[in-house]
Amino acid sequence: MGLICLGGCVGLPGTRADELDNTARTYLKALRWGSYESVAVFHHPSKLHLDADYFAQFKVVSAELLQPPVPEEGRAQQIVEIAYMRTDQQRIRSLKVQQTWVYDSTRKIWLLDADLPPMH
Secondary structure, X not given: OOOOOOHHHOOOOOOHHHHHHHHHHHHHHHHHOOOHHHHHOOEOOXXXXXXXXXXXXXXXXXEEEEEXXXXXXXXXXXXXXXXXXXXXXXXXEEEEEEEEEEEXXXXXXXXXXXXXXXXX
């Protein structure tokens, strides 16, 4: 008996789309927990400028996926909303960030092609 795939077989286990979805969700969890060292591994090394002292001033309250990533030719765009507060002000702010994920075929992983989002 043959298997018929409707919609281009999106969602089959082990696909690059699944890997990207899992990576993006794990990234948002690490961001919410404030684990910037863990967050750093999701960024392309040439794009990341992690200043731990600077980011220690902020507490991420939530990080929500507004538009899920859809991979296309080794790249994917997604939109996330990050709610955060400066620890010295106790005022919640939010920002929407369009993120670009790029597939590194050598390491076989998805990486963010940007620095950490700017929080002020």
